[in-house]
Amino acid sequence: MAEVDTKRPLLDYRPADGYFDELVAADGSPRPHAQALAAALDAIGPSQLVDAGRRRDTIFVQQGITFDTTGEDGPTVERPFPLDLVPRILPASEWTHIKRGLAQRIRALNRFVDDVYHAREIVRAGVVPWRLVVSRSHFARAAHGIRPPGGVYCHVAGCDLVRDVDGSWKVLEDNVRTPSGISYVLENRVAMTRLLPGLFSAYRVRPVDHYPQLLLAALRSVAPAAEGEATVVVWTPGHLNSAYFEHAFLARQMGVELVEASDLVVRDDVVYMRTTNGLQRVHAIYRRLDDDFIDPLEFRPDSVLGVPGLMRAYRAGTVALANAIGTGVADDKAIYHYVPEMIRFYLNEEPMLDNVTTYLMSDPEAMEAALKRMDELVFKPTGESGGKGVFIGPENDAPTLAGLADVIRHSPDKWIAQEVVRLSTMPTADSTGALSPRHVDLRPFAVFGETISIVPGGLSRVAMIEGSMIVNSSRGGGSKDTWVLEDGEDRSDDAAPARPESLPPALPDLRYGAWTGQQQQQQQQQCSPG
Amino acid sequence: MLARIAQELFWLGRNLARAEHTARLLEGVFQADLQGRPEGQISATTLSWESLMHIMGGRRDREVSDGRDAVLDALTHDPDNPASVVACVMRAREGASAVRDVISAEMWEAINTTHLRLRGGEFVPRDKTGHYDIYQHVRERSALFWGLTARTMLRDEASAFLLAGGRIEAGDMVLRMLRVALPDVPDGNQADGQALALLQAVGGFQAYRRAVPAPAHAKPVARFLLFERNYPDSVAASVDAVNASLRTADSRPRASEPILRLSRLSADLEFRRSAETDADMRVTCHEVQRELGLVDGDIAQRYFGGARAA
Numbered sequence: 001m002a003e004v005d006t007k008r009p010l011l012d013y014r015p016a017d018g019y020f021d022e023l024v025a026a027d028g029s030p031r032p033h034a035q036a037l038a039a040a041l042d043a044i045g046p047s048q049l050v051d052a053g054r055r056r057d058t059i060f061v062q063q064g065i066t067f068d069t070t071g072e073d074g075p076t077v078e079r080p081f082p083l084d085l086v087p088r089i090l091p092a093s094e095w096t097h098i099k100r101g102l103a104q105r106i107r108a109l110n111r112f113v114d115d116v117y118h119a120r121e122i123v124r125a126g127v128v129p130w131r132l133v134v135s136r137s138h139f140a141r142a143a144h145g146i147r148p149p150g151g152v153y154c155h156v157a158g159c160d161l162v163r164d165v166d167g168s169w170k171v172l173e174d175n176v177r178t179p180s181g182i183s184y185v186l187e188n189r190v191a192m193t194r195l196l197p198g199l200f201s202a203y204r205v206r207p208v209d210h211y212p213q214l215l216l217a218a219l220r221s222v223a224p225a226a227e228g229e230a231t232v233v234v235w236t237p238g239h240l241n242s243a244y245f246e247h248a249f250l251a252r253q254m255g256v257e258l259v260e261a262s263d264l265v266v267r268d269d270v271v272y273m274r275t276t277n278g279l280q281r282v283h284a285i286y287r288r289l290d291d292d293f294i295d296p297l298e299f300r301p302d303s304v305l306g307v308p309g310l311m312r313a314y315r316a317g318t319v320a321l322a323n324a325i326g327t328g329v330a331d332d333k334a335i336y337h338y339v340p341e342m343i344r345f346y347l348n349e350e351p352m353l354d355n356v357t358t359y360l361m362s363d364p365e366a367m368e369a370a371l372k373r374m375d376e377l378v379f380k381p382t383g384e385s386g387g388k389g390v391f392i393g394p395e396n397d398a399p400t401l402a403g404l405a406d407v408i409r410h411s412p413d414k415w416i417a418q419e420v421v422r423l424s425t426m427p428t429a430d431s432t433g434a435l436s437p438r439h440v441d442l443r444p445f446a447v448f449g450e451t452i453s454i455v456p457g458g459l460s461r462v463a464m465i466e467g468s469m470i471v472n473s474s475r476g477g478g479s480k481d482t483w484v485l486e487d488g489e490d491r492s493d494d495a496a497p498a499r500p501e502s503l504p505p506a507l508p509d510l511r512y513g514a515w516t517g518q519q520q521q522q523q524q525q526q527c528s529p530g
Numbered sequence: 531m532l533a534r535i536a537q538e539l540f541w542l543g544r545n546l547a548r549a550e551h552t553a554r555l556l557e558g559v560f561q562a563d564l565q566g567r568p569e570g571q572i573s574a575t576t577l578s579w580e581s582l583m584h585i586m587g588g589r590r591d592r593e594v595s596d597g598r599d600a601v602l603d604a605l606t607h608d609p610d611n612p613a614s615v616v617a618c619v620m621r622a623r624e625g626a627s628a629v630r631d632v633i634s635a636e637m638w639e640a641i642n643t644t645h646l647r648l649r650g651g652e653f654v655p656r657d658k659t660g661h662y663d664i665y666q667h668v669r670e671r672s673a674l675f676w677g678l679t680a681r682t683m684l685r686d687e688a689s690a691f692l693l694a695g696g697r698i699e700a701g702d703m704v705l706r707m708l709r710v711a712l713p714d715v716p717d718g719n720q721a722d723g724q725a726l727a728l729l730q731a732v733g734g735f736q737a738y739r740r741a742v743p744a745p746a747h748a749k750p751v752a753r754f755l756l757f758e759r760n761y762p763d764s765v766a767a768s769v770d771a772v773n774a775s776l777r778t779a780d781s782r783p784r785a786s787e788p789i790l791r792l793s794r795l796s797a798d799l800e801f802r803r804s805a806e807t808d809a810d811m812r813v814t815c816h817e818v819q820r821e822l823g824l825v826d827g828d829i830a831q832r833y834f835g836g837a838r839a840a
Binding site for chain 2: 204207507508510511
């Protein structure tokens with residue numbers, strides 16, 4: 001592996017100036033953990049990469065791992081999920097740091113949700129203004145005073161991380177409502193082992209396929225039922241939802257029912273599903289739709305996706321919802337600003353992962369300062385997710401920004417401004433198999449049951465357009481398989497990892513049956529007239 | 531029907547089932563081997579390249595080293611290794627050609643095409659170690675063959691022997707896998723990524739998820755693969771299927787040793803399932819496999835005119 005070709009390393013890859021490249025250092029040589037990968041990629045070459053890309057598209061289309069994009073004015077097109085074939089590698093030590101930082105953050109967010117619907121200690125201590133909390137669009141009055149089993153609200157969380165110019169990890173966004181993408185993490189890994197198994201040969205990569213088990217165990221642990229008897233379901237808005245693939249994927253992997261609203265019914269504050277055997281009690285619901293839609297009696301009365309009476313059952317404690325009602329208040333972008341303070345307040349710890357510098361537009365001084373340098377900042381609406389309504393200052397013209405300034409002045413509560421993060425880059429293959437730098441982020445997925453477990457790696461999203469920092473798949477972003485290495489990265493180091501040193505039992509020989517022996521075959525052939 | 535034809539059909543079924551199970555097993559081990567272990571979990575089951583050679587039995591015409599590439603090569607497309615996928619398909623095709631008048635034309639074509647494409651050089655491993663295409667091919671074509679059998683072949687004695695062969699081999703292969711992969715430590719309830727690989731190797735992952743509430747640990751997985759009659763590839767289901775096939779073929783089933791033996795084995799599996807004891811699974815597997823071996827001998831004795839399996 002030391003014999004990396006220094007003249008033409010990594011298929012002529014040139015990192016972009018002014019950004020942190022995760023695979024190669026500034027001088028163009030692969031970073032230590034990436035040397036074997038670079039050599040393997042060189043050995044594969046562009047034409048094989050293109051070939052593997054074609055097979056990837058075929059496999060994804062055949063397996064239905066696709067998403068719909070709508071053309072400018074054309075019909076909806078079904079495209080294979082975009083997976084870039086150059087994996088992203090995180091050494092064990094780096095991952096340990098991320099993992100601890102995330103667990104810390106999620107613990108704090110969970111405490112925060114509990115607090116705002118109960119004692120409001122953080123408000124009384126003057127850390128977070130109450131006016132800001134109640135004005136959040138996802139603040140749920142209906143959740144007041146309800147404490148779910150184990151005090152866990154954010155059963156499933158996905159935080160978006162980015163890497164700044166100096167290589168340090170920062171949290172860009174918290175998703176504690178219904179973060180999606182985990183199915184792609186699992187499918188990407190399966191695809192990579194099939195398409196380019198050679199890339200794995202120098203590494204021991206931590207597997208990700210136990211996520212459904214973790215999720216199921218977490219859901220069972222919070223279900224109000226006796227051990228081992230809990231009925232868990234995944235609740236999807238329906239097969240037209242853009243994340244339906246993931247809903248079905250999780251239900252199948254966990255071996256539980258995938259239900260829609262019409263399958264659920266509440267009787268006497270207990271949730272049931274309609275089965276061929278009559279009503280069957282449901283103990284835990286992994287719901288993939290927002291609070292607003294789940295119960296027309298409590299939230300939006302026009303919701304046809306909801307189950308009337310569900311909130312009554314939830315309040316009575318006969319059913320667990322994951323995530324709990326009201327968690328949306330914690331992933332609001334204005335609340336995000338306070339997360340480091342929350343960590344200090346609730347946990348008495350220093351945050352291990354920093355925020356991106358953020359200005360609240362509800363603060364008049366900060367607003368005026370931000371509006372003066374609009375072309376240098378990013379403006380985000382607080383209650384949205386998935387990159388909706390985000391304005392990147394340097395990429396917009398003056399009239400647009402002037403219009404935006406009016407909107408922000410009108411409702412400053414609903415906006416934040418952030419410094420532009422210079423996202424790190426990774427070599428990414430284009431349609432000719434050549435590698436060029438593209439910006440990436442990382443969304444690890446955490447499951448909070450009895451403890452917090454985080455699946456090694458997560459979804460790396462990559463902007464497929466040069467220079468672009470928009471990584472959302474709905475806007476043309478792709479993804480990368482993310483490898484977290486085991487300690488002792490080199491495979492040769494850990495000879496036969498901890499396998500029981502016993503000889504396998506002596507099995508009987510395979511049997512082979514044949515009526516006609518070789519000799520007879522030959523004679524048959526000789527007998528036949530030429 | 532002719533004893534010779536019956537035996538050819540029986541072995542046609544066996545060879546095809548062996549090819550499919552070997553392909554699935556290799557794919558499962560390959561996938562599991564590429565990745566490390568989940569954090570903080572130890573492996574209670576062992577599925578490794580060395581153990582693969584053990585699964586395929588002692589009969590090796592030449593010594594193969596235990597490295598990954600050597601094992602993959604030997605068991606995938608080495609025509610000279612009788613246990614390889616390619617060799618199994620080749621024998622199945624030879625067998626099929628000997629009974630072309632008995633099986634349907636579509637069945638013959640399915641198996642012949644499978645063989646021809648395997649030998650046609652279409653499946654050159656691309657990335658040196660990737661054999662995924664071959665395994666997928668064998669899986670799909672084998673499903674096609676059995677589907678056509680169900681759809682186009684008269685359900686007579688001939689189809690009974692074909693099915694009996696396929697199912698007895700399936701049972702034997704699953705037992706081989708279990709015996710090698712099962713832990714010899716008594717605590718098989720450890721969380722375990724390898725048991726998952728075992729399930730995926732036989733294609734039973736989703737079925738397990740739906741049937742068993744427990745996580746995929748070594749012990750519940752082994753119980754599932756041994757006893758769960760509702761899962762078509764479990765040992766119990768295979769034993770029952772062989773039994774049912776032979777009953778349709780035999781004119782005097784109540785005097786038939788293989789049928790009596792299979793019925794006893796079937797009941798025995800049910801007893802062991804409900805006993806819930808901590809009896810060593812490996813002992814159970816060993817005994818069941820020995821019994822299946824005796825059944826095989828009985829079948830040759832009773833139906834194939836004493837033409838013992840070579």
